[in-house]
Amino acid sequence: MTDRKADPAVDRRDVAWWSDKAVSVLVFLGGISAILFIIGIFVFITREGFGFGEHFKAGEIFGSTRWAPTSDSNPTYGILALVAGTASVTGLAMLIAVPFSLGAAIYIAEFAKGRTREVLKVLVEMLAAIPSVVWGFIGLTIMNPLIIQTFDVPIGLCVLNSGLILGLMAAPIMTTIAEDALKAVPDSYREAAEALGATRWQVTRRVVLPAARQGLLAAVLLGVGRGFGETMAVLMASGHSINLPTSPFDSVRALTATIAAELGETAVGSPHYQALFMLGILLFAVTFLINLAADLIVRGIRKG
Amino acid sequence: MVTATPEIRVQNLSIQYGEKVALAGASFEVMPNEIFGIIGPANSGKTSFLKVLNRMDTFTPGMRFSGTAEVGGRDVRSWRNLYALRRRIGVVFPLPVGLPLSVYDNVAFAPRLAGVRGKAELDAIVERCLRRAALWDEVKDRLKALGSLLSGGQQQRLTIARALSQEPSILLLDEFSIAVDPVTTMRIEDVLKELKQEMTIVLVTNLVQQARRLADRTAFFLMGECVSVSPTEALFTGDADPRARDYVEGRFG
Numbered sequence: 001m002t003d004r005k006a007d008p009a010v011d012r013r014d015v016a017w018w019s020d021k022a023v024s025v026l027v028f029l030g031g032i033s034a035i036l037f038i039i040g041i042f043v044f045i046t047r048e049g050f051g052f053g054e055h056f057k058a059g060e061i062f063g064s065t066r067w068a069p070t071s072d073s074n075p076t077y078g079i080l081a082l083v084a085g086t087a088s089v090t091g092l093a094m095l096i097a098v099p100f101s102l103g104a105a106i107y108i109a110e111f112a113k114g115r116t117r118e119v120l121k122v123l124v125e126m127l128a129a130i131p132s133v134v135w136g137f138i139g140l141t142i143m144n145p146l147i148i149q150t151f152d153v154p155i156g157l158c159v160l161n162s163g164l165i166l167g168l169m170a171a172p173i174m175t176t177i178a179e180d181a182l183k184a185v186p187d188s189y190r191e192a193a194e195a196l197g198a199t200r201w202q203v204t205r206r207v208v209l210p211a212a213r214q215g216l217l218a219a220v221l222l223g224v225g226r227g228f229g230e231t232m233a234v235l236m237a238s239g240h241s242i243n244l245p246t247s248p249f250d251s252v253r254a255l256t257a258t259i260a261a262e263l264g265e266t267a268v269g270s271p272h273y274q275a276l277f278m279l280g281i282l283l284f285a286v287t288f289l290i291n292l293a294a295d296l297i298v299r300g301i302r303k304g
Numbered sequence: 305m306v307t308a309t310p311e312i313r314v315q316n317l318s319i320q321y322g323e324k325v326a327l328a329g330a331s332f333e334v335m336p337n338e339i340f341g342i343i344g345p346a347n348s349g350k351t352s353f354l355k356v357l358n359r360m361d362t363f364t365p366g367m368r369f370s371g372t373a374e375v376g377g378r379d380v381r382s383w384r385n386l387y388a389l390r391r392r393i394g395v396v397f398p399l400p401v402g403l404p405l406s407v408y409d410n411v412a413f414a415p416r417l418a419g420v421r422g423k424a425e426l427d428a429i430v431e432r433c434l435r436r437a438a439l440w441d442e443v444k445d446r447l448k449a450l451g452s453l454l455s456g457g458q459q460q461r462l463t464i465a466r467a468l469s470q471e472p473s474i475l476l477l478d479e480f481s482i483a484v485d486p487v488t489t490m491r492i493e494d495v496l497k498e499l500k501q502e503m504t505i506v507l508v509t510n511l512v513q514q515a516r517r518l519a520d521r522t523a524f525f526l527m528g529e530c531v532s533v534s535p536t537e538a539l540f541t542g543d544a545d546p547r548a549r550d551y552v553e554g555r556f557g
């Protein structure tokens with residue numbers, strides 16, 4: 001019998017042990033830095049924006065549609081019109097993008113075959129890569145005259161225009177993510193259901209969609225976030241005029257576009273500057289709430 | 305021999321995946337209310353054969369078959385409504401695939417597709433099928449729980465219950481007992497003997513003795529060839545094919 005005691009030379013820290021340690025430190029730094037950046041940005045925006053406190057009149061800010069920070073005699077900071085602008089454009093965009101992109105995702109993931117599917121996937125990904133300035137340009141030069149002609153309205157830079165543009169922008173990303181969610185449903189489910197005589201659509205509706213609902217919800221919320229935060233295309237296609245929209249043909253101005261257009265022209269630390277940062281806080285908070293809601297819904301689904 | 309119409313008839317059936325031949329020129333018939341065993345070593349084409357019967361080949365790009373394959377006297381390729389063909393045929397896969405639904409909904413899936421809506425009627429179907437699959441007593445208190453939370457053997461019986469829920473005229477079992485304990489396997493085997501009154505069963509199995517216990521006739525597949533089709537006992541006496549006898553006696557390869 002050989003000595004059954006372990007040879008002490010076996011227990012040493014070898015290359016694999018050290019590289020494991022090194023990698024775990026590196027990925028820890030990567031993970032923690034993301035958190036630090038977010039906190040840093042939050043602190044910065046908050047500090048700049050909270051200086052607005054002394055001019056802060058809740059009734060005026062949330063109750064007035066008059067956004068006139070540069071007025072000498074009577075500067076007002078009502079954001080109602082801006083919020084309505086962002087909400088109407090994003091809302092319309094989602095109305096367009098959600099059904100289209102879910103439809104496209106279902107087609108690509110469940111119905112299309114072979115080459116058609118591959119070609120479509122590549123095309124959708126290419127669409128997703130178009131820069132937002134280009135979308136804005138399309139809104140300005142193609143959609144604008146088209147809307148003026150078709151609907152016989154004086155101006156085509158409006159909720160309809162920017163909603164369409166934003167919807168088209170958000171759709172490819174939503175499609176890609178939704179398709180990933182559908183693809184994550186194991187094929188064995190599809191085979192099992194089809195073996196029971198279910199048609200493609202029955203399989204999709206009764207098995208695949210319920211199994212993928214978390215991912216689909218994430219896709220939709222990401223689209224909402226995209227629409228909400230988009231700046232350039234909205235700036236170019238919305239008409240950028242302060243308005244409480246009453247029809248899709250009204251020009252509006254979005255929160256994001258306001259910040260982008262005005263921040264460069266304000267003096268650092270002035271009330272106007274601080275008011276813009278306050279808008280930033282608002283955007284930040286809403287995005288945060290959307291994400292939080294998504295997270296809670298997803299958790300709720302997991303439990304139930 | 306009575307001249308009934310065979311429930312399944314294949315004539316010179318060949319199956320290919322791309323260029324690779326999985327089954328070459330098989331010809332035999334399966335009679336109504338028969339338990340028809342298929343045995344043979346791995347990769348001999350048993351599963352591929354089952355896939356043709358309910359046209360599961362559509363899931364596998366590159367899978368093709370030629371020759372005749374008839375179910376109920378009708379070529380499987382002549383069905384305009386593939387789904388109707390599949391509803392006639394219940395399938396149990398080797399590894400259980402529970403749909404991501406509750407135990408109840410798994411079993412009620414096919415009846416619902418077929419348009420059954422009444423709660424009482426569904427309840428009755430679910431209970432009957434679960435009893436037949438020897439699962440009812442174990443799950444009757446947790447019908448609303450996810451099917452995937454059951455044990456492996458229970459899940460397999462759930463898929464058997466599900467296959468029965470569409471009241472198929474043919475039941476295809478592909479190595480159903482792989483994940484089931486011996487006692488339960490015996491219970492299911494008893495159920496299969498009863499089900500024989502109502503349907504035709506094709507039983508692919510790696511357990512030679514299981515074929516011997518259940519199958520009226522058994523085909524022996526070997527490397528993509530249907531070597532023999534005979535009454536099951538003939539395999540053991542060597543009256544079928546010497547290679548079949550070698551296989552059932554474990555003197556192989």
Ligand SMILES: Nc1ncnc2c1ncn2[C@@H]1O[C@H](COP(=O)(O)OP(=O)(O)OP(=O)(O)O)[C@@H](O)[C@H]1O
Nearest residue numbers: 321324325326345346347348349350351352353364
């Ligand atoms: N999806 C597929 N793509 C390519 N070749 C396949 C596919 N499925 C099966 N084959 C091939 O077809 C042949 C027969 O496979 P099949 O699954 O019918 O065998 P089997 O008799 O069921 O084996 P086992 O007892 O291991 O289940 C094998 O050589 C296998 O490699």
Ligand SMILES: [Mg+2]
Nearest residue numbers: 350351352478
């Ligand atoms: Mg097999």
